[in-house]
Amino acid sequence: MALTKEEVLHVAQLARLALEPGEVELFTRQLNDILAYVEKLQELDTSGVTPMAHVIPVFNAFREDEVKTGLDRDAALDNAPGREEGSFVVPRII
Amino acid sequence: MEYEAIIGLEIHAELLTASKIFCGCATTFGAPPNTQVCEVCLGMPGSLPVLNQKAVEFALKMALATDCRINEESVFARKNYFYPDLPKGYQISQYELPLAEHGHLDIRAGGETRRIGITRIHLEEDAGKLIHSEHRPVSFVDFNRTGVPLIEIVSEPDMRTPEEAVEYFKGLRNILLYLGICDGNMEEGSLRCDANISLRPMGQSEFGTKAELKNMNSFRFVKQALEYEIKRQRALLEAGKEIVQETRLWDTAQGQTASMRGKEETHDYRYFPDPDLVPVRIEAAWLEDLKAGLPELPTAKGQRFQEQYGLPAYDAEVLTGDKALADYFEACVKEFPQPKQVSNWIMVELLRELKTQDAGIAACPVTPGALGKLLALVEKGTISGSLAKKVFEEMWATGKDPEAIVKEKGLEQISDAGALEAAAQEILAAHPKEVADYQAGKTKVMGFFVGQLMRKTKGQANPQLANEIFQRLLE
Ligand SMILES: [Zn+2]
Numbered sequence: 012m013a014l015t016k017e018e019v020l021h022v023a024q025l026a027r028l029a030l031e032p033g034e035v036e037l038f039t040r041q042l043n044d045i046l047a048y049v050e051k052l053q054e055l056d057t058s059g060v061t062p063m064a065h066v067i068p069v070f071n072a073f074r075e076d077e078v079k080t081g082l083d084r085d086a087a088l089d090n091a092p093g094r095e096e097g098s099f100v101v102p103r104i105i
Numbered sequence: 106m107e108y109e110a111i112i113g114l115e116i117h118a119e120l121l122t123a124s125k126i127f128c129g130c131a132t133t134f135g136a137p138p139n140t141q142v143c144e145v146c147l148g149m150p151g152s153l154p155v156l157n158q159k160a161v162e163f164a165l166k167m168a169l170a171t172d173c174r175i176n177e178e179s180v181f182a183r184k185n186y187f188y189p190d191l192p193k194g195y196q197i198s199q200y201e202l203p204l205a206e207h208g209h210l211d212i213r214a215g216g217e218t219r220r221i222g223i224t225r226i227h228l229e230e231d232a233g234k235l236i237h238s239e240h241r242p243v244s245f246v247d248f249n250r251t252g253v254p255l256i257e258i259v260s261e262p263d264m265r266t267p268e269e270a271v272e273y274f275k276g277l278r279n280i281l282l283y284l285g286i287c288d289g290n291m292e293e294g295s296l297r298c299d300a301n302i303s304l305r306p307m308g309q310s311e312f313g314t315k316a317e318l319k320n321m322n323s324f325r326f327v328k329q330a331l332e333y334e335i336k337r338q339r340a341l342l343e344a345g346k347e348i349v350q351e352t353r354l355w356d357t358a359q360g361q362t363a364s365m366r367g368k369e370e371t372h373d374y375r376y377f378p379d380p381d382l383v384p385v386r387i388e389a390a391w392l393e394d395l396k397a398g399l400p401e402l403p404t405a406k407g408q409r410f411q412e413q414y415g416l417p418a419y420d421a422e423v424l425t426g427d428k429a430l431a432d433y434f435e436a437c438v439k440e441f442p443q444p445k446q447v448s449n450w451i452m453v454e455l456l457r458e459l460k461t462q463d464a465g466i467a468a469c470p471v472t473p474g475a476l477g478k479l480l481a482l483v484e485k486g487t488i489s490g491s492l493a494k495k496v497f498e499e500m501w502a503t504g505k506d507p508e509a510i511v512k513e514k515g516l517e518q519i520s521d522a523g524a525l526e527a528a529a530q531e532i533l534a535a536h537p538k539e540v541a542d543y544q545a546g547k548t549k550v551m552g553f554f555v556g557q558l559m560r561k562t563k564g565q566a567n568p569q570l571a572n573e574i575f576q577r578l579l580e
Contacts, residue, residue, distance in 0.1 A: 025373055027187055064180040064202070064378035070386040076122045076159035079129025081143030087248075088139065097138040098245035101189045103237055105244075 014043050107307040108342065110335050111315070112270045112300060113262035116277055117255050118287040119231060119295040120163045126230050126254035127154030127197065127382075134293055138247035146230075146252035148193030154381055156181075160228060160254035161385060163286040164204050165395050167256055168226050170280050170402055173208030175392060181228075181382040184374045189246055190233040198257075200376040203227035204385070210280075211404075212272040213422070221273045222261030231255050262301065262312065267331035271324050274298055275426070279403055282428045291322045298327055303348065304338045313338075314348040318362055321355045330355040334362055406431055414444035423452055429466040433473050440477025443484070450480060454497055470504045471497070479507040487511065492564050522574065525558065525566055529574050532557045543579055551575060 019039045023030050030038065081087075084097055093100035125132055128145035144152040168175050182200035208223035231253040236245045258277060264270045278296060281287040289296050303315035318334060321327045333355075338348055353362040401409070403425045410421035410431075425431045430451070437447045455476070459469065479500065483493045488511055499510045532554060533540055539550045554575045558566050 021373075025185075025187075025375070065380070065383050067383075069383045070178075072155060072383045073158035073161070074129070074155040076124050076157050077129060078124045078131045079143075081128070081130045081141060082147070084137075084139050084142075087142050087147060093243070095245065097140070098236070098247055099139070099189075100243050101246055103242045103244045104189065105237060 014039060014046060106343070108304040108335075108339050109307050110265055110267075110331070111262045111303050111305060111312055112264035112267070112331060113302075114258075114260045114264070114270060114274060115299040115301075116258040116260075116274065117231075117297040117299075118167075118258065118277075118281050118289075120160050120254040120256060120286055121288060122157055122159045122163065122254055124157060125252035126157050126160045126228070127252055130249075130252065132253045134295070136249055138245070139249060141249040142251070146192070147248060154197065154379075156382060156385070157254060161204070162395060163254070163284075164226060164228050164256045165387065165392065166284050166286055166399060167258070167281065168205030168208065169392070169396055169399060170284060171208035171210055171223050171226070171258075171277075173205035173223060173226055175205045175387055176202055178202060178384050178386050179204045179227075180384045181379045182376045183379050184229075184376055186374055188232070189244060190235050190248075190251070192233070192248060192251060196230060196232065197379055197382070198229035198376075199227035202384075204387075210273060210276050212269060212276050214266065214269040214272045219263075219269060221263045221269070224259040224261050226256055226258050229255050229257060267328045267335070270300065270331055271328050274327060275324060276403075279426060279428065283400055283402055285400070291324075294322065297322065300327065300331060302331060302334050302338070304335065304342060313342075314350050316348065316350065316362075317352045319352060319354055319365075326355055326357060329360065330362055333360065337362070403428075410434075414438065414448075416444055416448055420445075420448045420452065423456075424448065427466060433466055433469070436473035437477045437480075440474050441480045441484075443480070446480055447477070450476065450497075454494060458498075458501055469501075471500045475500060475506060482507055482511065486567065489564065489566075489568060495564075522570060525562070525571060526574050526578070528561050528566075529554070529558055529571070529578055532561065533575075533578060540579065 016035055016039050019035055019042060020030070023035075023038075088094045088097070088099065091099045119132075120126075122132060124130060125146055128143050130141045130143050130146055133141065145154055165175065179199060180202040181197050183195040184198045184200070185195045187194055203225045205226045206224065208226065209220050210223060211218055211220050213219075231250050233246055233248040233251040236247070238244065260273065264273060278287075278289045281296070282289050287296060291297070298321055300318040300321070301315045302318060303313040305311065305313045316334060316338070318330050321330045334353070341348055349364075352365045354365055355362050407418075407421040407425040410416050410424060411418060416424070423430075424434045434444075434447060434451055437451070438444050441447060455466075455469065455471070459466065462468065476497075479493055479496060482488050482496075483490055488496060496507050496510050499505065499514075500507055503510075505513075536554075536557075539553060543550045543554075551572070555566075555568060555571045558571045558575075559568070
C-alpha cells in the first residue's frame with residue numbers, strides 16, 4: 012500500500028506543517044520506504060495472539076484523589092510564546 | 106410529507122473529584138488562570154499521567170446506575186488534534202475499549218414511558234479554556250480546567266422529539282446529582298450537551314444526514330436548538346435540497362443554529378492506545394462494593410414515596426425528579442407529617458414560585474422546617490388556607506418564620522363567633538336586597554355575604570364559622 016502525495020499533504024495539514032513542493036516529493040518517497048520496511052511485520056502470523064494495548068502485563072496503576080501543589084504560575088508560563096495577566100497568549104483562531 | 110426527527114445526545118459531565126484525572130492539581134472552579142496546573146496537565150516532555158482511582162469509581166457508579174455492561178478491561182487512547190486549549194496536542198480519552206457500554210435510561214415524555222439506549226460511557230480529560238480578546242486577534246488560554254475528569258455519556262439515536270431529548274438529559278443529570286459525582290452546573294460548564302439530529306420521512310428506516318449541535322448550556326436551549334433544527338432541516342428537505350453533515354452552534358441571541366464550517370478541520374483523530382497509561386481492569390469484587398454503596402436512585406425513591414407516604418405516582422415522580430426537591434419534601438414531612446398536603450404545597454406554591462424566578466430548590470429561601478410550621482398553623486386553624494398563601498409569599502420575600510409573620514401582621518384567623526356575628530349583622534343590615542333574595546330562595550348570595558365578611562376582616566374570618574353564622578342569622 013503506497014502512500015499518495017494527497018495523503019502526505021493531509022497528514023501535514025493535520026500536523027500544521029507547511030511543506031515546500033520538493034518536500035512533498037521527498038517525504039512521500041521517504042514515508043513509503045518506512046512503511047514498506049514496517050510492513051515486514053505483516054509476515055508474522057498473529058492469528059493466535061490477543062491484541063494488546065500495552066507491552067507489559069500491568070493493570071490499574073492508580074493514584075489516590077489527593078490534591079498536590081502544582082507549578083508556580085510564573086514557572087508554568089516560562090515557556091509561553093506570549094503571556095498576559097497570568098494567561099498564555101496565542102493567535103486567535105476563531 | 107411527514108418527517109420524524111432522530112436525536113442522539115452526547116453528554117459531558119465533569120466529575121467531582123478533588124484532583125484532576127491524571128495529576129494532583131486541584132479542580133476548583135473559578136481559580137485565577139493557570140494556578141492549578143503542573144507538568145502533567147501542561148503536557149511537558151517527560152511527565153507521566155497516573156490515573157485517579159476515584160474518577161474511575163465515579164464513572165463506574167454512573168455506569169451501574171444506567172444499567173451499562175461494564176467492560177472487564179478498558180483502555181485509554183489518544184485523540185489527536187491541534188487546538189490552543191489542548192497543550193499536549195492530544196486528549197486522553199477512551200475509544201475502542203470504553204469503561205462501559207449498552208446501558209439505558211427510562212424517561213417519561215408525552216404521557217408515555219420510553220427506554221433510551223446508552224451506547225457507551227467513557228472517561229476522558231477536559232480541555233482548557235480560551236478567552237478571545239475583543240480588541241486584538243489573540244486568545245488567552247487558561248489551563249486550570251485541562252485534565253479535569255469527564256465522563257462522556259453517548260446515547261443511541263433513540264429520541265424522536267426535543268421534549269424526549271430534554272427529559273433524557275434531565276434524567277441523566279438527576280442521576281449524576283443523586284450519585285453526587287457531578288454538580289450538574291450547566292452555566293459553569295460542568296455539565297454539557299451536544300446533540301446529533303437528522304430527519305427522515307415517516308415510515309422510512311434509514312437515517313437521514315445529521316447535523317451536530319453544540320453550545321446549548323441549558324435545558325431550554327437544548328429544546329430550542331432542536332426545535333429550530335427540525336424546522337431548518339424540514340424546510341431544506343421540502344425544497345428538495347440536501348442536508349450538509351456539519352457542526353452547528355446554537356446562538357442564543359439569534360435563536361438559531363449556525364454552521365461552524367470553515368472554523369473546524371475535518372475529524373481525523375488518529376486514535377491509538379496511550380502508551381503512558383496501563384489498561385484498567387475492573388475486578389468483580391470492586392464492582393460489588395460499588396454496587397452495594399450506591400445511594401437510592403430516582404426510580405427506587407419514587408417507588409418508596411408511593412409506598413411510605415401514600416403519594417400518587419405523579420407526585421412521587423415530580424418530587425424525585427430532583428434530588429434536592431425530594432430531600433426538601435422529606436424534611437418537611439418530618440416537621441408536618443401529612444405527606445399529601447406537603448406534596449401539594451411543594452408542587453403548587455413552591456414550584457410556581459421557583460418557576461417564576463427560574464431557580465432551583467437550592468435557591469428557595471423558605472426552609473422545609475418553616476414550610477412545615479406554616480402547614481401546621483393552617484391545620485390548627487390559626488390562619489386560613491388562603492392567608493397561608495400570603496404568609497408563604499412573605500416567608501419567601503423575607504425568609505422570616507411563619508409564626509412571626511402571622512403575629513406581626515395580625516393575621517390570626519378570627520374564630521371568635523361573637524366578633525364575627527357583630528360584623529355579619531352589620532353586613533346584613535347594609536344589604537337588604539340580598540337578604541330578600543336569599544329568603545326568596547336564591548341561596549347563592551351566601552357566597553356574597555361570606556365574601557363581604559372576609560373583606561371586612563381582611564381575610565381573617567374562619568370561613569366555615571362565617572358560613573354557619575350567616576345561616577343562623579338568616580333563618
Ligand atoms: Zn496538573
